[in-house]
Structure formats: C-alpha cells, structure tokens
Amino acid sequence: MIGTLVAILTALIVLVGAGFVLVAAIGINRLPDLYTRMHAASKAGTVGSGLMLLAVGLHAGDLATFARAIAGFFFFVLTAPVSAHLLAMAAHKVGYNLSELSVRDEMNEYRE
C-alpha cells in the first residue's frame, strides 16, 4: 500500500520535473535574446532537474542515495545561477545588444 503511494508520488514528481525541463527548452527556443533565455534556462531548468533528483532519492528509499540526490540538487542551485550570470555578463561585455523589445539598459548608461 505504502509502496504504491510512494511509487505514484515519485512518478508525479518525475512528470512535473520533466514538464519544467520541457518548458525551459521551449523558453530557450521562443524568447528573443540571450538575457531572457537565461531566465528560462536558470530557473525552470534548475527546478526541473531538482525535482527529478528528489524523485530518484525517494524512489531508492535509502538514506545514502537520498542524501546524494539532495547534495546534487544543492550543487545545481549553487552553479546554475553562476553560469547564467557569466554568460549574460560576457554577452554584455562584447556588446551583444538586448532585443529591441527591451525598455531600458542602465548598465550601458553606467559604462558611458
């Protein structure tokens, strides 16, 4: 009984996680420039992978695997923003402009 419940729960978590990763991929495809794309990749991607890691930990049902899955999630949370930030900063440094939808760029004003 409990086994079935845990199985259904992990299946749900995996599905939701996969959904978020799919949304991140669609976002990277649809959004207009690198900066907005980084939003999709860093947020929806992190949550999606985090949920799937959590499901792996729950499914294994022993503390060691669970702890490692949680550790993996924490490393994801620590590293995903750094890479998004580095990509955005590098793009801005070499003069890759924001899409024409953008309403302001105070960083350009500061540089000048």
Next chain:
Amino acid sequence: MIIFILSLVLAIIWAAITGSATLHNLIFGFVLSTLSLWVVREQMSARGYWRRLGRILSLLLLFFKELALSAWKVAVLVVSPRMDLKPGIFAFPLTVDRDFEITLLANLITLTPGTLSVDVSEDRKILFVHAIDCSDTDATVRDIAGGFERKIMEAFR
C-alpha cells in the same frame, strides 16, 4: 563545543554521502570534517551561533518559496501564446559590501521571479540586474532590498 557538534554533523553527512555508515568511515569523516573546519577557523565565529542558524534557515525557506514561484512564472510566460515582454537591465544599489554577501545576493536574485544578475560595478556599489518585466523597477528594487538583502544582513552580521 559548537565546532565539535558541527564536525559530528559533517561526519554524519560524509557517511550518508559516501554511502557506508561503518565505524571506520564515520571516524574518517570526523577527521576530514575537523581538518576542513580547521582550515576555515578564521572565518568561524561561534558567537550567536544558534540565533544565526535560525535566520539562515528562514533565508533558505524564503529562497525555496521564491524559486518555486519563479519557475512557475517562467513556465506560464513561456507557454502563453503571446509573450508579453518588457525586458531590460536596471541598477540595484547595494547595501551589503562583503564579497560573499554580494555573491549570495546575486545568486538569490538570479533564482527569483523575473530577475537575473548580470554584473557588479567596479566599486561594488551597484549590482546590474536583468529583469524580464522592467515596467516597475522601483517596486522590484524595494522588494529585493526589503526581502533578500535584509535577510542576508540579519543572517550574517
């Protein structure tokens, strides 16, 4: 005493992560964590430890709430047929001034709804943040200053 408890906790985490809870491995983990705590002994101040721990936990809780919210917002935005975007980069005046506080704040900002930190000015007074909805930057600046920045100050000062 705090240091001892901390290295014990780290030893248990070590045992969990390496996947074997034998006595040898626990002792090895304890030695390792004592060594690594010794390396950072200068940065460790045991004063006000438990009060601080509570505030760090509350910061963590706020962070997870914001992360879930932000992933949901991005998801809704991306699958809506007409994307309503007003992206832009705004300047956020920093109150925190230590390196790791700025790093932490920048990381937290990146994982919260609609904002992504891009760069820090050379004098470390301004953080440039890319927002997906830049129509009301004053409110966003107030939100960050009153939320994450205040909590970081409470937790680490």
